[in-house]
Amino acid sequence: EAQVTQNPRYLITVTGKKLTVTCSQNMNHEYMSWYRQDPGLGLRQIYYSMNVEVTDKGDVPEGYKVSRKEKRNFPLILESPSPNQTSLYFCASSLLGTARGRETQYFGPGTRLLVL
């Protein structure tokens, strides 16, 4: 089954304790992205990647890191989490290019993070 998976689904942590949220897709997509969803703010992009070893900042990258060592994986790293990073996080992936059928993003189920 074609899908984007995220782990963990739920996480409670404390300020300053490094954590990693994993994201994996099995669709051979070039493009992957991380978003955070907060009430009243919709989805805001944190980082994205156009291909292996190619990453770039989105709208709200502060406090986050990513890596893209393999095409299928795109982990989100919080080196020193703070309470303002409490949020619902989504990973997404898509093909690239202008042909019909590309560009549609497929989303993971989300990771709900609480930083105390």
Next chain:
Amino acid sequence: AQSVAQPEDQVNVAEGNPLTVKCTYSVSGNPYLFWYVQYPNRGLQFLLKYITGDNLVKGSYGFEAEFNKSQTSFHLKKPSALVSDSALYFCAVRAHGGSQGNLIFGKGTKLSVKP
């Protein structure tokens, strides 16, 4: 700069009535436009998209959307709402020639369908 506006935080509809969820956009050039739905405790699911061609786009679960270039709108519609349509709906856009892959999302509209 690209942007998407969903002017209504919430839309309330009675089951069986038609529904409309509004979306307007601002991009330089021609847009790619998308609608996604988020059910409670779930990720976003793709509903439909407009790339080129027919202005009326049909998607999943009986939804459709009409691209109106002059009004820069892409409203989501359904002729007869179901209680199970209750969810959070997001409109998204990117411009042809813009950074490939990146979508700009609206803030979302909560649709509530009552029996």
